[in-house]
Amino acid sequence: MAKKHSWNYENIGGSTRVKITTGADIANLSELDIKKWTVLSCPTTGLDIDEKSLKYIDENNDGRIHVSEVISASKWLTSILKDADLLLKGSDSIDIAQFNQENVDGKKLYNSAKQILENLGKDGNVISLSDTKDITAIFAKTRFNGDSIITEQTSENQEEKDAVSAIIKTIGSVIDRSGENGVNAELIEKFYLALADYLAWNEAAVEAPYGTDTDKAIELYSALDIKVKDYFVRTKLASFSPESTTKLDVQTTLIEAICADNLTGKSDEIAAYPLARITGKAELDINAAINPAWASQFNTLINIVKPKEKVLTEESWSAIGASFAAYNAWKAAKKGSEVEVLGLDTIKKFLADDKKQALLDLIAQDAALKESADSIDMVDKFLHIYRDFYRLLCNFVTFQDFYSKDKKTKAIFQSGRLVIDQRECRLCMQVTDMAKHNTMAAASGMYLVYCDCTSKASPTKLNIVAAVTVGDIGDLMVGKNSIYYDNKGQVWDAVITKIVDNPISVSQAFWSPYRRMATTVENLINKSAADKDAAIMKDVNEKINAAPTAAPKAEDGKATPTPPFDIAKFAGIVAALGMAVGMIGTALASIFKGIFELELWQLIAAFIGILLVISGPAMVMAWMKLRRRNIAPLLNANGWAINASSRISIPFGETLTDPVKFPKLKLKDPYTKGMATWKKWIISLFLLLVVVACLWLGNLFATLGVHSPLPFFNKEQVEMVEERPVEETPEVASDSIPVADKQ
Numbered sequence: 114m115a116k117k118h119s120w121n122y123e124n125i126g127g128s129t130r131v132k133i134t135t136g137a138d139i140a141n142l143s144e145l146d147i148k149k150w151t152v153l154s155c156p157t158t159g160l161d162i163d164e165k166s167l168k169y170i171d172e173n174n175d176g177r178i179h180v181s182e183v184i185s186a187s188k189w190l191t192s193i194l195k196d197a198d199l200l201l202k203g204s205d206s207i208d209i210a211q212f213n214q215e216n217v218d219g220k221k222l223y224n225s226a227k228q229i230l231e232n233l234g235k236d237g238n239v240i241s242l243s244d245t246k247d248i249t250a251i252f253a254k255t256r257f258n259g260d261s262i263i264t265e266q267t268s269e270n271q272e273e274k275d276a277v278s279a280i281i282k283t284i285g286s287v288i289d290r291s292g293e294n295g296v297n298a299e300l301i302e303k304f305y306l307a308l309a310d311y312l313a314w315n316e317a318a319v320e321a322p323y324g325t326d327t328d329k330a331i332e333l334y335s336a337l338d339i340k341v342k343d344y345f346v347r348t349k350l351a352s353f354s355p356e357s358t359t360k361l362d363v364q365t366t367l368i369e370a371i372c373a374d375n376l377t378g379k380s381d382e383i384a385a386y387p388l389a390r391i392t393g394k395a396e397l398d399i400n401a402a403i404n405p406a407w408a409s410q411f412n413t414l415i416n417i418v419k420p421k422e423k424v425l426t427e428e429s430w431s432a433i434g435a436s437f438a439a440y441n442a443w444k445a446a447k448k449g450s451e452v453e454v455l456g457l458d459t460i461k462k463f464l465a466d467d468k469k470q471a472l473l474d475l476i477a478q479d480a481a482l483k484e485s486a487d488s489i490d491m492v493d494k495f496l497h498i499y500r501d502f503y504r505l506l507c508n509f510v511t512f513q514d515f516y517s518k519d520k521k522t523k524a525i526f527q528s529g530r531l532v533i534d535q536r537e538c539r540l541c542m543q544v545t546d547m548a549k550h551n552t553m554a555a556a557s558g559m560y561l562v563y564c565d566c567t568s569k570a571s572p573t574k575l576n577i578v579a580a581v582t583v584g585d586i587g588d589l590m591v592g593k594n595s596i597y598y599d600n601k602g603q604v605w606d607a608v609i610t611k612i613v614d615n616p617i618s619v620s621q622a623f624w625s626p627y628r629r630m631a632t633t634v635e636n637l638i639n640k641s642a643a644d645k646d647a648a649i650m651k652d653v654n655e656k657i658n659a660a661p662t663a664a665p666k667a668e669d670g671k672a673t674p675t676p677p678f679d680i681a682k683f684a685g686i687v688a689a690l691g692m693a694v695g696m697i698g699t700a701l702a703s704i705f706k707g708i709f710e711l712e713l714w715q716l717i718a719a720f721i722g723i724l725l726v727i728s729g730p731a732m733v734m735a736w737m738k739l740r741r742r743n744i745a746p747l748l749n750a751n752g753w754a755i756n757a758s759s760r761i762s763i764p765f766g767e768t769l770t771d772p773v774k775f776p777k778l779k780l781k782d783p784y785t786k787g788m789a790t791w792k793k794w795i796i797s798l799f800l801l802l803v804v805v806a807c808l809w810l811g812n813l814f815a816t817l818g819v820h821s822p823l824p825f826f827n828k829e830q831v832e833m834v835e836e837r838p839v840e841e842t843p844e845v846a847s848d849s850i851p852v853a854d855k856q
Contacts, residue, residue: 118144125516127760132513133506136197142187145510147180152509153754154179159543160525161600166501169494177752183509186498193219193495205500206241222495225488242500245493255291257479259486262287264295267475276468279459280304283452290486298476304452305469308460311449315457319443322436326417331437333414337388338434340407344388344397345427351393362391380406397425512759515744520768523600526748531564531579531607533595534587535773538562541597542747544576549750554578554613558742559761561613562589566597566605575605578747581617582766616739739763 118141121132131149133139147153154177157167170178170186191197195213209226213219226240232251233244245251256267265274280286280296284304289295296304321327351358363386371379384406389397399422403411418433419425452460507513508525515524520539531538544550544563554561559580566575577597581589589612597607742761749755761769812821 120145123511126512126758126765127762128757130511130513130757133503133510134201136191136194136200139187139200139503139506140191140197142506142510143184148756150180150509151511151755151757151759153756155509155754156545156752159528159545159751161523161528162501162504162525163497166497167505169498170502170505178505178509183505186502189218190495190498190502192216193222200499200503203500203503205243205496206239207496207499209238209240218491221484221488222492225486225492229489229492240492240496242493242496245489245496251290251489257482258290259479259482259484260290261476261480261483262289262295262297263472263475263479264289264291264293266291266293267295267479268472270468270471272466273468273471273475276304276463276466276472279452279455279463283307283454296472298473301469301472301476305464305467307449307452308464309449311447311452312457312460312464314443314446314448317443317446319439321440323417327437327440330414330417331441333410333417334434334437337407337410337414340388340404341397341425341430342427344391345395345430347387347391348393348395351391352395355393358391358393361387363387395426399423399425515759516765518768526751526753527600528577529597529599531562531577531595531597533562533579533593533607533609534584534589536581536584537771538579538581538769539771540580540582540744540769541577542751544578545751547576550578550747553746553750555615556746557613557744558615558739559613559744560586560615560617561747562609563611563613564595564597564607565610566607568603568605570603571605575599577607580761581770582761583770583772584617586617615742739766742766 118137120138121134122129123132124130128151130151131138131145157171157176157178158164160167167178168174170182172182172185190200193213193216194200195211199207199211209223209230212223212226214223227238229244229251230238230240232255235244263277265277268274268277277296280300281294284296284300284307286294287297287300323330347361351361367382367386371382376383383404386404386406388404388407388411389401399415399419415422415425418436419429422429455463504514504525508515512524514522515527523539526542527540528543529541531541547563550563557580559582561578561580563576563578566577568575575597589609591609591612593609595607595609597605599605740760740762744759744761745755745757748759810821
């Protein structure tokens with residue numbers, strides 16, 4: 114029993130995966146349990162890998178690469194190579210000595226590669242993709258190339274060359290592998306058959322009844338036949354019913370209808386009139402006036418077929434047509450018209466030389482090299498798969514490229530870089546099905562921005578999605594412009610069209626509650642200000658519209674006097690404001706009292722506790738979501754069949770986005786007034802002392818035993834206020850009630 118291959122494993126992306134590190138691993142892929150493959154299928158387009166390579170691997174041409182096709186390619190590659198470890202290099206060239214000539218395909222590849230190098234005139238045994246890129250160049254200097262097509266250069270005989278040229282000119286051509294126009298066996302057969310048919314037809318020629326003018330006469334007769342027969346039918350009716358002659362003749366009303374117009378544009382209407390005037394006679398006087406639309410054709414025909422006749426009868430008209438019968442039958446039987454342009458003498462010469470069999474022999478010689486020439490296409494197929502197969506495995510069996518620590522190594526689904534908000538997002542993918550992304554993107558757990566990309570260098574629009582894994586949300590919003598660089602270096606103008614909001618980092622989650630609160634407060638303030646502004650404007654407009662044109666008058670006719678200033682009402686307002694300030698001060702005093710009673714460590718602990726209460730839940734939820742970030746939903750939306758979880762951990766996510774990094778420099782903004790740090794501290798301390806002094810002078814620290822020095826807040830006044838009888842309070846309060854309310 115054969116020993117099973119021993120596999121190596123690694124844990125990346127939250128899953129255990131197989132490591133492909135040797136040619137033996139590639140040779141034994143058929144033994145790997147399909148459940149251990151990271152990918153079960155992927156598309157052949159939209160990836161950062163040569164589509165031609167993927168199409169070569171796609172055996173059933175369904176536009177997808179499946180596990181079975183990857184295994185088939187691995188078996189083929191390892192069977193035709195002496196050393197399977199060469200596949201790990203991903204090179205686009207190979208020494209043909211590395212082909213295993215004991216294998217049938219290996220032998221074909223060796224011979225074909227050697228032929229290519231000879232055809233190109235290259236020394237050495239190394240063949241590369243650049244050598245097979247231009248198939249035309251490979252066969253440009255060869256007589257035979259196995260495609261069963263010959264060109265003028267294929268033959269070394271001038272008569273054969275002339276025959277090939279004539280075939281291309283008359284019958285047509287096909288493109289030879291050399292890129293030149295050539296002929297195949299089918300075209301050769303058609304050519305010589307056409308030569309023989311045309312010669313036989315020409316030798317069976319019938320005498321033309323009117324010499325060189327016969328074809329012209331036939332053309333005119335065909336054009337006039339219906340019109341002449343119409344004339345004779347009208348004359349018969351006129352003879353049968355003389356009173357209808359005027360009706361059968363040209364109608365004056367019809368001419369009157371068009372006579373006011375430019376008659377040069379009325380040829381169709383005139384042509385519809387009878388050929389000649391209807392008289393009831395069973396003959397047409399050739400010298401009589403003919404309908405202007407037909408006169409030229411009629412006179413030309415008569416001059417050819419009946420130049421001496423005076424009248425034309427129905428019988429004589431039919432006789433003219435009968436005179437063409439034999440000639441028309443011969444012309445209708447014409448064959449080989451394709452070669453008529455060569456001329457009769459040239460046709461006879463080609464038939465006399467008869468190079469048909471010689472040309473068919475050249476076709477046979479060319480076809481004999483078909484297998485060898487077809488193997489040249491196999492060389493191109495091998496070199497494409499040879500270069501790209503290991504990279505495909507690193508993105509199919511495992512995700513080694515995606516999880517590589519080398520930032521220069523990219524997965525084949527990473528399409529480029531998006532530069533936005535002072536960061537470079539390296540996890541960018543083309544979007545091939547937006548409807549699927551709308552359904553699956555949120556499951557990735559990543560903060561995603563979808564962009565429409567346009568470039569003058571490309572007529573089509575590109576849709577991409579980029580993952581933002583570092584930094585803050587900042588100014589990211591729908592409609593924001595940015596720049597996208599694809600893997601080929603082409604620059605695209607990108608516009609955000611959609612955002613999938615998920616945590617970017619734990620630090621971003623820490624500030625998110627405060628940002629939301631600030632946004633809420635800002636929105637409330639804006640709403641309140643807007644409502645008040647609207648209310649004020651409404652009130653002002655109503656008062657303006659309702660304002661009287663003159664001052665109101667009392668019943669005695671005198672103007673109503675303006676009420677005097679109400680000192681009691683003003684005092685009540687001031688007292689109410691004083692009570693409000695007092696309540697706020699008491700509250701602040703209580704807070705400060707509680708803070709001053711705490712020890713330093715207790716104060717720090719309380720501060721930390723408040724932060725944890727506010728930011729803790731958001732940070733915990735963000736941490737849990739960040740641990741579950743997964744690229745699989747995005748790949749599934751792009752048509753991949755992902756078989757294993759491919760998570761993006763917090764440390765790995767930090768490598769997928771590069772934030773801006775500036776050196777530590779002491780720079781001054783020329784548009785702001787600079788200030789030394791020590792001055793800022795002094796100003797800050799001064800402002801703090803001013804605030805404390807104001808609170809002290811306002812007696813807000815009284816509950817702490819620190820009283821204001823102002824006389825208004827001295828102890829005697831406070832005691833007097835406390836000893837004042839309760840019943841006096843309403844009287845004091847009543848003084849503050851406005852006069853209008855008392856009434």
